[in-house]
Amino acid sequence: MKKADRKSGRYRKTLREQVKENPRLAATYVILRVLVVLVLIAQIFNRNFENAFLCILTLILFTIPSFIERTIHIDVPDTLEIIILLFIFAAEILGEIQAYYVHFPYWDTMLHTLNGFLCAAIGFSLLDILNRRGSLAFQLSPLYLALVAFCFSMTIGVLWEFFECTMDQLFLLDMQKDTVVHSIGSVMLDPSGGNTPTAIQNITDVIVVTADGTQHSLGLGGYLDIGLLDTMKDLFVNFIGAVVFSIIGYFYVKNRGQGKFARRFIPQVLPPEEPSTKEK
Incomplete structure (x- = not known):
């Protein structure tokens, strides 16, 4: 079976087939989900229902990459998918419930840097997919795509800081750490x-x-x-992550997808499925 055929049928494969084809991704899914369920049970026994809600939210967020593949037919590279899963687990379970944000001073910095990188990858892939569609009458330069990826990532970072500030002002949550x-x-x-x-x-x-x-x-x-220095630090490391991926994306487009490293982080459109024929 050709590689393109395997990709186009990825969202139709059974669990056993997916485990056989992507053992590292499957192992990551299973391990993280088991850990979240164990934490969920512990929070319910401790009657900490707010943390239990975070565990349920984490399990829902884990399904987003596969949901995108099944519904929009966009192939999320295994490396990017594993990073997304680890990011969600590190932010919700370790950061919030296990209080890593407090115990490890650079935990939040690390996640914001990674967030800048991931958001740049998402923004870049969205425009790159449109850029390569034959129905469009324009072609975008590698520099333009890299700039859009950078701006997309920084916009998401700013919107998140707006959200943190709003929560702090309304509910005194101290999301913008002092x-x-x-x-x-x-x-x-x-x-x-x-x-x-x-x-x-x-x-x-x-x-x-x-x-x-x-x-x-x-x-x-x-x-x-009260939060100003934390906000500026978060935006600065988001900036670093966005710049790093924008540079990677620039050379990826300039070489028209020949870079193996960048390909691990850039989603691709799956070929349309061929209609199945029933045997008479």
Whole structure:
């Protein structure tokens, strides 16, 4: 059977056939799903229904790549699919439920970098698929495709930061993780009321006074920045991930798909299925 025939029939294959053809992908699916189910059972026994919902959401998100292949007939490369599955597991199960975002300072940075890379791959593939359709009357240059991939990734990153900020303002969830800083500068501290920034250096503690006059010492060893530095760091590493894939995508299109490395991250349109004929 030809490679194209195998791809076109991929979404019709049985589970056993898929395991035989893609053992690494199948093993990843099974292991991650079993781990999520075990965590789900533990959260239900602990009556932590919010985390149980996250587990159910994770199981649903796991089905997205195969859903795309079956319904839109787009082949998601195995490498990209495994990365997507690991990304979902690392963000929802390890990051949120196991609190890796708190225990490992660079966990969120790693995921945002990977998110920039993945979103650039998705944006690039969407336009590259249209670019190669014979029905379109225009052809897009490799540089243009790379630029669109970069802009798509950064837009998704910005929209996610909008979402985090909204959740923090409405529900005080602290999705934009705070940062302890030891110096600040603001024009609001200008004693003359002008536009001259006034700095405070070597901050070791901050005392918060509530409306009833109660004083609370934060005891964090500095001033509490409310999410700004975390947001800028997330956008910066998203930028790095987007730039990396945009460069890969540029050379992929320039060489018209001959690069084996880039092909592992770029979805392809599956050939249309041939109608099945029944034996008389």
